[in-house]
Amino acid sequence: MAELKALCMKCRDANNKPTMQTMQNPSVEEKNNRYSAKGKCAQCGGNMFKFLSKADAEALK
Numbered sequence: 001m002a003e004l005k006a007l008c009m010k011c012r013d014a015n016n017k018p019t020m021q022t023m024q025n026p027s028v029e030e031k032n033n034r035y036s037a038k039g040k041c042a043q044c045g046g047n048m049f050k051f052l053s054k055a056d057a058e059a060l061k
C-alpha cells in the first residue's frame with residue numbers, strides 16, 4: 001500500500017502550524033463521487049482525514 005501523508009492537527013511545529021505526518025492504516029471511502037481516506041497519525045495516534053483525488057484513491061486500494 002502506498003504511503004499517505006496528511007496534515008495532522010495535533011502535531012504542530014514551532015509556529016503552531018499543523019504538520020504533514022504519515023497516515024497509518026488508511027481506509028479509503030467513496031461518497032458522492034468524492035474520495036477520502038481515514039487513518040491514524042503515525043506520530044501521535046490521533047485521527048486523520050484527507051480528501052483524495054480518484055487517482056490517489058485507486059493507488060491506495
Ligand SMILES: [Zn+2]
Binds near residue numbers: 009011045
Ligand atoms: Zn499527529
